[in-house]
Amino acid sequence: MPEIFIDNVRYEFEGKPLVLQFMLDHGLDHPFFCYHPSLSIPANCRQCYVEAGTPVFNRETNSYELDESGERVIRFFPKLMTACSLEATDGMVIKTHRTSALVERAQKDTMEFILVNHPLDCPICDQAGECPLQIQTYKYGPEGSRFEHKKVHKPKRIKLGPRVILDAERCINCTRCVRFTEEISKTHQLTIISRGDKNYPAVAPGTEFDDPYSLNTVDICPVGALTSSDFRFKARVWEMNQTPGIDITNGKGCNIDVWTRDNVVMRITPRYNPAVNDHWMPDFGREDIRRMNENRISKPEVLLDGDRIKSSWNNAELNFTENLAGLESNEILVIGSAFSSVEDNYAVKKLFSTLGFNHQVFVPNIKEGSGDGFLIDDDQYPNTNGCRLLGFEELTSEKLTLLLSKGNFKMIVSLEDDLVGRGVLNEDLLKEPYFVYMGSNHNKTSALADLIVPIANSVEQSCSYVNSSGRIQRTTAAKETLYTNRRLNLEMSVGRLDRYGTKFDNWVTDRNRIDCIPAWDFIERVATNLDKQTGYESASEIMDEIASVLPAFNGLSYDRIDDELGVQIIGDVSKVTSA
Amino acid sequence: MSETFEFTKEELAEIDKIKAKYPDKKSPVMPVLWLAQNKFGHVEPEVQQLVAKTLDIPAAHVYGVVSFYTQYYGTRKGKFVFDVCTTLTCQLCGGYDILHHLEDKLGIKAGETTEDGMFSIQSVECLGACGYAPMMQITNGVYCNHLTKEKVDRIVDDLKAGKMPEFEQIPFPQHQNESSK
Numbered sequence A: 001m002p003e004i005f006i007d008n009v010r011y012e013f014e015g016k017p018l019v020l021q022f023m024l025d026h027g028l029d030h031p032f033f034c035y036h037p038s039l040s041i042p043a044n045c046r047q048c049y050v051e052a053g054t055p056v057f058n059r060e061t062n063s064y065e066l067d068e069s070g071e072r073v074i075r076f077f078p079k080l081m082t083a084c085s086l087e088a089t090d091g092m093v094i095k096t097h098r099t100s101a102l103v104e105r106a107q108k109d110t111m112e113f114i115l116v117n118h119p120l121d122c123p124i125c126d127q128a129g130e131c132p133l134q135i136q137t138y139k140y141g142p143e144g145s146r147f148e149h150k151k152v153h154k155p156k157r158i159k160l161g162p163r164v165i166l167d168a169e170r171c172i173n174c175t176r177c178v179r180f181t182e183e184i185s186k187t188h189q190l191t192i193i194s195r196g197d198k199n200y201p202a203v204a205p206g207t208e209f210d211d212p213y214s215l216n217t218v219d220i221c222p223v224g225a226l227t228s229s230d231f232r233f234k235a236r237v238w239e240m241n242q243t244p245g246i247d248i249t250n251g252k253g254c255n256i257d258v259w260t261r262d263n264v265v266m267r268i269t270p271r272y273n274p275a276v277n278d279h280w281m282p283d284f285g286r287e288d289i290r291r292m293n294e295n296r297i298s299k300p301e302v303l304l305d306g307d308r309i310k311s312s313w314n315n316a317e318l319n320f321t322e323n324l325a326g327l328e329s330n331e332i333l334v335i336g337s338a339f340s341s342v343e344d345n346y347a348v349k350k351l352f353s354t355l356g357f358n359h360q361v362f363v364p365n366i367k368e369g370s371g372d373g374f375l376i377d378d379d380q381y382p383n384t385n386g387c388r389l390l391g392f393e394e395l396t397s398e399k400l401t402l403l404l405s406k407g408n409f410k411m412i413v414s415l416e417d418d419l420v421g422r423g424v425l426n427e428d429l430l431k432e433p434y435f436v437y438m439g440s441n442h443n444k445t446s447a448l449a450d451l452i453v454p455i456a457n458s459v460e461q462s463c464s465y466v467n468s469s470g471r472i473q474r475t476t477a478a479k480e481t482l483y484t485n486r487r488l489n490l491e492m493s494v495g496r497l498d499r500y501g502t503k504f505d506n507w508v509t510d511r512n513r514i515d516c517i518p519a520w521d522f523i524e525r526v527a528t529n530l531d532k533q534t535g536y537e538s539a540s541e542i543m544d545e546i547a548s549v550l551p552a553f554n555g556l557s558y559d560r561i562d563d564e565l566g567v568q569i570i571g572d573v574s575k576v577t578s579a
Numbered sequence B: 001m002s003e004t005f006e007f008t009k010e011e012l013a014e015i016d017k018i019k020a021k022y023p024d025k026k027s028p029v030m031p032v033l034w035l036a037q038n039k040f041g042h043v044e045p046e047v048q049q050l051v052a053k054t055l056d057i058p059a060a061h062v063y064g065v066v067s068f069y070t071q072y073y074g075t076r077k078g079k080f081v082f083d084v085c086t087t088l089t090c091q092l093c094g095g096y097d098i099l100h101h102l103e104d105k106l107g108i109k110a111g112e113t114t115e116d117g118m119f120s121i122q123s124v125e126c127l128g129a130c131g132y133a134p135m136m137q138i139t140n141g142v143y144c145n146h147l148t149k150e151k152v153d154r155i156v157d158d159l160k161a162g163k164m165p166e167f168e169q170i171p172f173p174q175h176q177n178e179s180s181k
C-alpha cells in the first residue's frame, strides 16, 4: 500500500487523498481557512503551508536512490506547498510546523498578513469562541502585532439579505461563501468585489442574498464576517449546549445540532451526515427554534363548561380514561401524525389496538412540487414513512372528512398535527366528539380540544423519525422539561451554565422548562390506569420493542442508529404505502 | 424616467463573435463590458444586468469584474476621467502631489465628478508606465507622462478648450541616441 511520511511518522493511504484532509482525518491538527471538504479548492489563504518532498527514483536501477546512511534521498519542492491542494503520492515526505521551523515561521507570517487589516476585537465579535481565525492565531500566530498603522476600514453591518449580515472588516476573503453559492446552492448570488485590501463579498447591485440556503455561509465563514441576523449577539458559544438532533420541518430529515442556553433553543446548525445533508441545511429549518420555544402548551388543559382551564396530570389521565370507558370499537378514531415520532405514534397505536380500537389513520402533508430536489423536500412532515410502516391507514383530507361525517365517533385522539390549521379538516367535524389533542404547540386544532395533553417535542426527548428516503434517524433531548434533568439524564449535554449556574443567579431559571411529557409516557400512564401497562421507561425501550415486532425495523436500536448516523430501513421508498 | 439599456442587432452579432473566441460562458465578460461601456459611457448596475443576461452569467460575477477594474465605470463619470496612478513608482515620484493638485484645482476629491460633468478623478493602481512616472491616463485613452503641476494645469485647460493631449512618444534611454540622430 502507498505510504506517506508526515513529521517522520509513516501512514498508509489509499486512493489520492489530499494531504490536509489526510492529516485532519488522522487527528493531526493543521491550520487552514479557505479549504472546505465539500467545496472546490482555491488555495487562496496560504495558511496550510507544509514542506513536501518526494523520494528520488532511479529508473535505471529501478529503485529509490539512497544516501550514505542508507536513507532515501528526498527531493523537496522548492517552495512551501499548500497541503489543502496537494495530492499525496507514494513515498511523499511532509514536514509540518511540528518538525519544520520554516513552516512554523511561514504560518506565523501568513497569519500576520491576514491580521493586518483584521479588527482585533474578539471580545465584541460574535464568532469568538468558535472562530478558526481566533483559535489558529492562539495556536500558530505571532505573539503580538507589529502593525502600527491605521487599518483599512470597510463597511460593517451590511445586510446582504434577509438573514445574513456582513461585517466586511472581518472578512479574510477565503471565498468559502462565494463558492457555496456557486457550487452548492447554485444561486451564484455572491461575488468578491473590488481588489487588494478593499475586497469583500457582495451581491450584485439591486439584488439581495435571499438564497434559501444562505445561512450555511454563516456556518462556514471562518471568521465573524457573516452572521445570522436572527442569532447575532444573542448568545456566546460557551454558554450554550450543543446536542445532536433532526430537522423535522420537512421530510428530508437534515441532521442538526441544537444549541440551547438555559433551556431555550438559541440556534440550529447543520450536523454533518454524508448520507443525508452533508454539511448543509435549508434556512427555514433553522427558524424552527420558534416552534421549539414559543407558543408552547404547558400543563394539561381541559374544557369545563366551555371554559378552558389548566388541569393536573392526574385529572387529565382520569378525563381520558373516563371518556374511553364503554365506547364501542368503532366509536374511537385515532389520528396518528407524520409530524410526531415513531415511538409516540407506536405507543398510541399499540394502546388502542390492545383495547380493540382499530380506526387508526393519518393524513400526510405532502406538497407536490414544493421541494427543490436538494434538501427541501415535498413532504412537509418528518415521519410520513414512519406512520406508513407502523400501519396507520393513509388518508387524504377528503377521505378523513368523509369518515368523520359518516362515522359515529364519540372520541377522537389526535397526535400533534394541526389538521384544522393546514386545511385538512373543517373545525365543525371535531366539535361533537370528545376530542383529545396531544401536542406541543397551541394551534387551531388544539383550540378545539376537550382535553389538551402537552407533549415533549423533538428537542425535549429522544425520538426517531423515518425520513422521506426511508432512513431512520433520531434526536436527543436538548432542552429540559419540568420532569427531566440534564444532570440525571446522562444523554443530555451539560454546559458551563448548567454546571455552574444556580436558580438564584441571573443566568439560570426554571422558567423555560415546559410542563410536558412524551406522548408515549402519557399513553403509558393511561394504559396503567387501564391495567394494560407495558412498562416503558424510555423511548429507546420502545424502539427495541418495535425492532422485535415490526419486520421493517428489525435489528434497530438507538445504539445502532447513533453509530451509523441513521439507518436506511426502506430500500425502495416508492413501494411503501402501508404495512 | 428610467433609461432602458439594450444592445442592437449588430452589437449582438459582435458579441456572438466575441463569445466564439472563448471556451466558456464567463470569459467574454471583459470584452463585452468594454463594448457596453463604449456604447453607454458607463457600466452601471442596469448595464451589468444587461451584460449578465446577454451572456447568461450571474450578475454578481459581472459586478465583481466591474468593481475590480478602475477602467470600468460602475458609476457614471465626467466627460474626461483623470486616472492618476498612485502605485509605488508614481507615488515615489510625486503621484499623490499630482493627485492632490488636481483635486484642489477641480475642487473635487478622487472618486468624484465636477458639477458641470466635465471631469472625474480616480486614484488608480499601476498602469504599466512606471518609467514615465508620475503619470495619469485620460478616460482610458491617452497617457500623460512625467507630470508636473504646470503640465497638469495645461492639460486641464486644453481639455476645457476641447483639445485632447497628444500621444507622447518617449524613447527608451537605450534608443535615445538613435532618435536624436
Ligand code: SF4
Pocket (backbone or CB within 6 Å): A170, A171, A172, A173, A174, A175, A176, A177, A178, A201, A217, A220, A221, A222, A223, A225, A226
Ligand atoms: S465573508 Fe467569510 S466566508 Fe466569505 S470570503 Fe469573507 S471570510 Fe470567507
Ligand code: FES
Pocket (backbone or CB within 6 Å): A031, A032, A033, A034, A035, A042, A043, A044, A045, A046, A047, A048, A049, A082, A083, A084, A085
Ligand atoms: S487551506 Fe487555504 S491555502 Fe490551503
Ligand code: FES
Pocket (backbone or CB within 6 Å): B085, B086, B087, B088, B089, B090, B091, B125, B126, B127, B128, B129, B130, B131, B133, B135
Ligand atoms: S506605478 Fe504608476 S504606472 Fe506603474
